[in-house]
Amino acid sequence: MADRLLTGDIAPDFTLKDASGQDVSLAAGNGGSNGSTIIYFYPAASTPGCTKQACDFRDSLASFTSAGYRVLGVSPDPVRKLAAFTAHEALTFPVLSDEDHAVAEAYGAWGEKKNYGKTYQGLIRSTIVVDAGGKVVLAQYNVRATGHVAKLRRDLNLDD
Template identity: 55%
Template sequence: MSERLQPGDTAPAFTLPDADGNEVSLSDHKGRKVIVYFYPAALTAGCTKQACDFTDNLDVLATAGYDVIGISPDAPEKLAKFREKENLRVTLAADPEKSVIEAYGAFGEKKNYGKTYLGVIRSTVIVDEEGKVERALYNVRATGHVAKIIKDLGI
């Protein structure tokens, strides 16, 4: 089980390949707020709903000074398919080794249909302009999550 982040913690730095194989780093966004969200798998129902919600609200979030990065253990090629199939505009980053997912506390024990297993915990970490954790939300629901973030942030 990875340690969960708390408000005030320094957000772990990362550099991961995006859907096109280009590097995406948290440091590229210094001076802007970043919503880093973790999801279990591209091209699945809940993850598609969440990614589409972020895409639909991207302009609202960007205007308020937020960038959005979605991270999953999928390979860049699968992320590219996901982006094209769903017309996604959020940055999708690949973390097949799950090193960033674990660093952000988004990997651990999950329960599904009575079975317990290890996997990616649907989580959202909001990082401020200085690279500090503003909010860390774990075990979030795919549906309605983006609307809740917008409401909670007063956007």
């Protein structure tokens, strides 16, 4: 597992497939007026917590984009599962397939987890905000699915 990213670190660049099979890169096409990107890592599409979190991002997307942020969701799910998830939940931002979890590892979002007394390697629910220059401005690990988007909005001073 890679070390967790800290504020000021250079975010690893990546290119992953979105739900429609198109390549999406961190560096290419940083959206928004300030060119910042919110990358959130989630364990599995179409599970209750991940669906809640994705829908919270969808429902807050206008606030993020008007403040100059683009949102990218990243999971180890295959493209076909992400396509179904995107369609079913009417997601309006890219969700990306990181099947070999190389990007999650590079971002420190893959590592040891414990569940019901078992220890295993898996995706650690995390959110990283990267500015237009590629630097990490916020890194949050072990976030909760429910309430995380509202907390992120507060942390980025986007509350209305």
